[in-house]
Amino acid sequence: MSSTRHIDPLALYYKGKLVAFDELPEYVRRFVNTQRASVEARYNASESHAAVEALEEHEVLASAPGAAGYGEIRANWNPPGRMILAAARHAAADFCYFRRVQDPLVPEGLIEAAIQNGDLTLDDIVAAFRQHLEHLIVGR
Amino acid sequence: MSTRRETILANVSNLVAKFLYYDRKEDDDLPRGAIEEAVEQGEITVDEIVATFRDEVAKRVQ
Numbered sequence: 001m002s003s004t005r006h007i008d009p010l011a012l013y014y015k016g017k018l019v020a021f022d023e024l025p026e027y028v029r030r031f032v033n034t035q036r037a038s039v040e041a042r043y044n045a046s047e048s049h050a051a052v053e054a055l056e057e058h059e060v061l062a063s064a065p066g067a068a069g070y071g072e073i074r075a076n077w078n079p080p081g082r083m084i085l086a087a088a089r090h091a092a093a094d095f096c097y098f099r100r101v102q103d104p105l106v107p108e109g110l111i112e113a114a115i116q117n118g119d120l121t122l123d124d125i126v127a128a129f130r131q132h133l134e135h136l137i138v139g140r
Numbered sequence: 141m142s143t144r145r146e147t148i149l150a151n152v153s154n155l156v157a158k159f160l161y162y163d164r165k166e167d168d169d170l171p172r173g174a175i176e177e178a179v180e181q182g183e184i185t186v187d188e189i190v191a192t193f194r195d196e197v198a199k200r201v202q
Contacts, residue, residue: 081184083170085192091159092196095151106151110144112201120145122201126194128149132156134186137176 095125 100108114120142150164172178184 081178081188084175084178084184084189087159087163087170087175088189088192089196090163091155092193092200094158095155096197096200099151099155103151105147111148114144114148115201119143120148122194122198124145124149125152125197126190128152129156129193130186130190132153133160133189136156136160137179137186 096111097108100106100110111125115122160175161172164170164174175189179186179189
């Protein structure tokens with residue numbers, strides 16, 4: 001299976017219909033995210049490509065570049081805004097799960113434990129995210 | 141020695157760099173500089189990005 005094909009990360013077939021990723025049912029998106037980690041490890045592909053590779057491998061969804069309806073969905077996506085929000089969701093998933101798999105300093109479960117113990121709050125994490133984002137975007 | 145809090149927050153800093161730069165290097169649809177440009181041109185705001193990030197993290201850690 002090639003990881004170099006062009007696959008739009010947001011255009012996926014689900015039950016025979018072309019659906020934007022963030023409009024998929026929660027359990028399907030969770031499946032995509034779960035599969036993504038293992039496929040990334042194997043193919044060293046970008047997250048979006050890897051996610052679709054995983055879906056195809058499991059025959060749950062199929063990518064749909066060039067398919068009927070593809071252009072219409074893309075036209076309604078309001079790119080890049082929509083893609084940026086999808087990237088922000090991916091960043092959150094990275095932070096909470098994917099990066100934890102191979103991070104000895106912040107292993108899986110540590111963030112949740114730190115919040116439960118009161119070492120930090122969700123607001124602290126979000127404030128840090130905002131601070132760095134504003135510094136790199138607005139302050140550049 | 142860093143506290144658990146400091147270690148986690150340092151991780152957030154790295155995450156933002158990944159979001160803006162490293163993940164963008166091989167992303168044809170959202171290349172490097174596209175997020176900064178979209179914010180500058182008013183197509184999206186930092187608040188919207190932060191709110192989306194917050195919602196997703198909240199779902200996963202709480």
